Amino acid sequence: QSVLTQPPSVSGAPGQRVTISCTGTSSNIGAGYDVHWYQQLPGTAPKLLIYRNTNRPSGVSDRFSGSRSGTSASLAITGLQAEDEADYYCQSFDNSLGASEFFGTGTKVTVL
Amino acid sequence: QLRESGPGLAHPSETLSLTCTVSGDSISTIGEYYWTWIRQPPGKGLEWIGYVSYTRGATYNPSLRSRVTLSIDASKNQFSLILSSVTAADSAVYYCAKGWGDGKGTYFDPWGQGTLVTVSS
Numbered sequence: 001q002s003v004l005t006q007p008p009s010v011s012g013a014p015g016q017r018v019t020i021s022c023t024g025t026s027s028n029i030g031a032g033y034d035v036h037w038y039q040q041l042p043g044t045a046p047k048l049l050i051y052r053n054t055n056r057p058s059g060v061s062d063r064f065s066g067s068r069s070g071t072s073a074s075l076a077i078t079g080l081q082a083e084d085e086a087d088y089y090c091q092s093f094d095n096s097l098g099a100s101e102f103f104g105t106g107t108k109v110t111v112l
Numbered sequence: 113q114l115r116e117s118g119p120g121l122a123h124p125s126e127t128l129s130l131t132c133t134v135s136g137d138s139i140s141t142i143g144e145y146y147w148t149w150i151r152q153p154p155g156k157g158l159e160w161i162g163y164v165s166y167t168r169g170a171t172y173n174p175s176l177r178s179r180v181t182l183s184i185d186a187s188k189n190q191f192s193l194i195l196s197s198v199t200a201a202d203s204a205v206y207y208c209a210k211g212w213g214d215g216k217g218t219y220f221d222p223w224g225q226g227t228l229v230t231v232s233s
Contacts, residue, residue, distance in 0.1 A: 091160075
């Protein structure tokens with residue numbers, strides 16, 4: 001199981017703004033470890049979307065933004081487009097139980 | 113670019129061996145890079161297996177540590193995964209990726225295309 005919890009699904013109409021939460025604990029996000037986000041389009045490998053909480057790699061649309069506060073982090077997608085329909089995962093480090101990198105449970109974004 | 117290779121089928125209790133070939137980058141470049149393996153069972157989420165650094169050695173997911181070995185072959189610009197005593201629960205798409213960071217909160221970019229491994233008799 002994962003120590004990072006995401007909603008199984010979120011949906012929105014084209015042009016809308018949606019947010020995906022990533023809820024952790026005091027041994028991961030709350031301990032100050034960075035959060036990263038990945039987008040996985042159907043049938044493809046995950047792609048880095050946001051790194052170190054708020055940074056976008058070159059080539060990633062500015063419609064995607066990340067934030068972190070306390071024991072949680074969020075990914076926001078503005079101006080939702082059909083091409084954004086994908087699975088999204090957060091990722092961070094957890095210093096309990098042997099210490100490990102963890103991915104969130106994943107969120108399916110559906111464009112209505 | 114990273115590309116995984118290995119058998120698509122493994123039998124229960126056997127040892128699985130996968131290789132990731134790195135192109136356009138040097139696996140022995142000075143810097144804190146973490147050559148990483150991640151897997152994804154069909155229809156499920158991502159699981160970090162572990163990473164190996166040219167300078168710091170390997171770090172493993174505690175849940176897999178007793179069965180996993182990661183290594184680097186700098187002469188071939190490759191890194192490898194060995195997973196022993198496989199069961200059906202190890203059936204997954206296995207991805208290799210380049211990790212950036214300090215080993216705590218490392219992020220992964222780029223990823224290979226993935227290779228599907230099925231464990232079945």
